[in-house]
Amino acid sequence: MTVLTPQRALDGQELRHGNLQLSTVALGRVTWVAPYPGEETALSHALQSACSMSFPGPGESRESTAGRILWSGRAQALLIGPHPSAAIEKCAAVVDQTDGWAAMRLGGASAAQVLARLTPLDLRPSHFPRGRTARSLLGHVPVLLVAIENGFEIFVMRSMSETVRHEIETAMRSTAAREKIPTAHA
Amino acid sequence: MLIPCPLCGARDLREFTPKGAAVTLHRPDVGAGLDAWNDYLHLRDNPAGPTRELWWHGSGCGAWLVVERNTLTHEVSGARLAEEEAGA
Numbered sequence: 334m335t336v337l338t339p340q341r342a343l344d345g346q347e348l349r350h351g352n353l354q355l356s357t358v359a360l361g362r363v364t365w366v367a368p369y370p371g372e373e374t375a376l377s378h379a380l381q382s383a384c385s386m387s388f389p390g391p392g393e394s395r396e397s398t399a400g401r402i403l404w405s406g407r408a409q410a411l412l413i414g415p416h417p418s419a420a421i422e423k424c425a426a427v428v429d430q431t432d433g434w435a436a437m438r439l440g441g442a443s444a445a446q447v448l449a450r451l452t453p454l455d456l457r458p459s460h461f462p463r464g465r466t467a468r469s470l471l472g473h474v475p476v477l478l479v480a481i482e483n484g485f486e487i488f489v490m491r492s493m494s495e496t497v498r499h500e501i502e503t504a505m506r507s508t509a510a511r512e513k514i515p516t517a518h519a
Numbered sequence: 520m521l522i523p524c525p526l527c528g529a530r531d532l533r534e535f536t537p538k539g540a541a542v543t544l545h546r547p548d549v550g551a552g553l554d555a556w557n558d559y560l561h562l563r564d565n566p567a568g569p570t571r572e573l574w575w576h577g578s579g580c581g582a583w584l585v586v587e588r589n590t591l592t593h594e595v596s597g598a599r600l601a602e603e604e605a606g607a
Contacts, residue, residue: 391580392526453530453533455529
């Protein structure tokens with residue numbers, strides 16, 4: 334029988350322009366979790382005992398040794414890392430979306446300036462501090478943005494990941510080019 | 520125009536889709552009669568001033584919102600989740 338080799342979305346080299354780096358993130362298991370109506374507290378308890386994390390509120394994320402969980406819209410979140418326990422599946426709709434998502438990490442001092450060219454979000458640290466998540470648009474593509482140390486993670490549907498990488502690379506090039514221009518009022 | 524999504528905070532207009540007057544949340548009873556249903560389906564006010572509309576935050580959290588907006592000034596004075604109003 335033919336053995337098929339699994340291929341990650343977005344294989345390829347890390348991109349570097351100026352102080353900016355764009356790299357792919359290996360996510361492992363990605364599970365979409367949406368509590369059934371009235372089961373939010375039960376789900377939080379099930380998550381707590383299985384993965385030591387509660388269900389995140391709007392725009393929040395949680396992290397533990399088991400993995401992390403990112404709020405990804407009204408009454409839904411993405412569980413990254415662990416397999417969901419039977420107790421979780423009892424009180425929430427649970428779908429394995431491992432192959433549906435691709436993620437990349439944009440780091441560097443001007444990462445927010447790059448994304449500001451592409452998304453309408455307010456990315457200042459005072460409004461979007463580390464650990465916050467947001468669903469929004471990047472260009473015309475729906476994405477999930479997560480603020481991390483010194484940058485952002487961009488989660489995108491796998492089918493649109495090359496488009497998003499291209500959009501970000503274009504914005505990285507022009508942001509890095511502008512930073513090379515000496516300021517007029519030196 | 521920024522719409523204050525109760526879940527996401529103030530967000531840009533391009534993340535939202537307008538879904539018409541918020542009267543569609545209040546569906547008449549099945550036996551309400553033709554006049555009530557005709558009104559519900561087809562008749563809408565066209566206010567010059569404050570209005571209540573449904574907006575879908577489709578490129579954001581996915582929630583349906585009831586947005587209070589002034590059609591003369593485009594001022595948005597409030598937004599709440601449609602599920603709260605519909606009692607769903």
